[in-house]
Amino acid sequence: MMSGVFRFAVIGLILFCLHFTSYAQPATTTDSTIIASSNKALQRLASIQQEVHELHPYLQKLYPVAVAENELLYIFDIDSISGDYRFQKKAPQPFPISRGVRAAFPLESYNWQSVCVVSPDAFEDLNGYLVIFHEFMHCAQARSCEYPLKQTLEINRIAMEKQDFSWELNHPFPYQDSLFTAVYGQFSESLAANDSAGVRQARRTLKKHLDPLDYEYLVWEEWKEGFARLVENRLQAKYGIAQNHGGKETPFNRVAFYYGGAKFIEYLTAGNRDLFFDNPALFERMRQFGD
Incomplete structure (x- = not known):
């Protein structure tokens, strides 16, 4: 029950x-x-x-x-x-x-x-x-794998203590923070240019600047929604349909992580194709990237 x-x-x-x-x-x-x-x-x-x-x-x-x-x-x-x-x-x-x-x-x-x-x-x-x-x-x-992975998140633990059961959807992430907006935009540009140094630097800056719970939220949403968006886009490409790039433009909101997550996963799996087929390993790679 x-x-x-x-x-x-x-x-x-x-x-x-x-x-x-x-x-x-x-x-x-x-x-x-x-x-x-x-x-x-x-x-x-x-x-x-x-x-x-x-x-x-x-x-x-x-x-x-x-x-x-x-x-x-x-x-x-x-x-x-x-x-x-x-x-x-x-x-x-x-x-x-x-x-x-x-x-x-x-x-x-x-x-x-x-x-x-x-x-x-x-x-x-x-x-x-x-x-x-x-x-x-x-x-x-x-x-x-979603629920076992979620149990490893501090943001989830705190939310459950508060009985905040919709934290994935209404977490007060600082989307309009000026540094976040600038760096996440740079992150996307570095991904598009396949600029490994730029990607890593942007990621480190985000991790240093954001509150740990906010950064954990960012990674979770990039993994969960970014993966689904990437699959959607690859299917659209297969059938010659314009891909979904919603979330690319500012002002950022939660959908920015659909776009950024898809691009990040595409970047990570280009050098390690096995990650695309292993969702738990993919999440851990995203969480640890830039350490």
């Missing part, structure tokens, strides 16, 4: 991300239409996965998808026999979910499994499907 503490943590996560019932209930006409269209879309998602699964082991598995429509979640998962997506259940949305949502979080109505939650417009174009794989990376992290 999921603890009350974890329930509050998930609620906090879900509320920020927006950027019970029995199985196989009888379907209404409206339900039938939604289920049929979602099944068709998820067949395409599975076909795309077959084209991209060699990029990373995390792409070799498909994860549950919940389609948000009519104040409900229509939950689909892979059938163990056929290997295809099958409708599993519908459940009330835990809060209003608007068009455009793309998120991954543990869903109480689905045994607290990490689920990719999307609105139907995610299936309107190829890029929408590719963004789903970004969210699948978070499902994979959650199922493999």
Whole structure:
């Protein structure tokens, strides 16, 4: 059974991300239409996965998808026999979910499994499907290494003592600090130029200037979101779609770590390809870089 503490943590996560019932209930006409269209879309998602699964082991598995429509979640998962997506259940949305949502979080109505939650417009174009794989990376992290790694963080320990379960999303990082803004911009420029000395110097300056908890937060977000963004961008490149560089421009906010993290991971794995396939080792490398 999921603890009350974890329930509050998930609620906090879900509320920020927006950027019970029995199985196989009888379907209404409206339900039938939604289920049929979602099944068709998820067949395409599975076909795309077959084209991209060699990029990373995390792409070799498909994860549950919940389609948000009519104040409900229509939950689909892979059938163990056929290997295809099958409708599993519908459940009330835990809060209003608007068009455009793309998120991954543990869903109480689905045994607290990490689920990719999307609105139907995610299936309107190829890029929408590719963004789903970004969210699948978070499902994979959650199922493999995220929680053990999180237990090593001082920022997480302090947050749990305070019952601050949404620290990943609302930590008061000093994004507008003038030195941080300048140095993180230099860091990105050095990465783009493959300037190893510049990358290392910027990293050391950040570590020296920032509060230890702020620096720990920066590394965590770069690892978690940067990795998912890098996979998303590589999929976009494969299909000739413009890559997502959101977070590159000032004023910086949390999304800066999506962009900076992706570029940093790309830099680190260029010289050590094995890191790209070993998420825990990648995190440790990012955490120790510049020491």
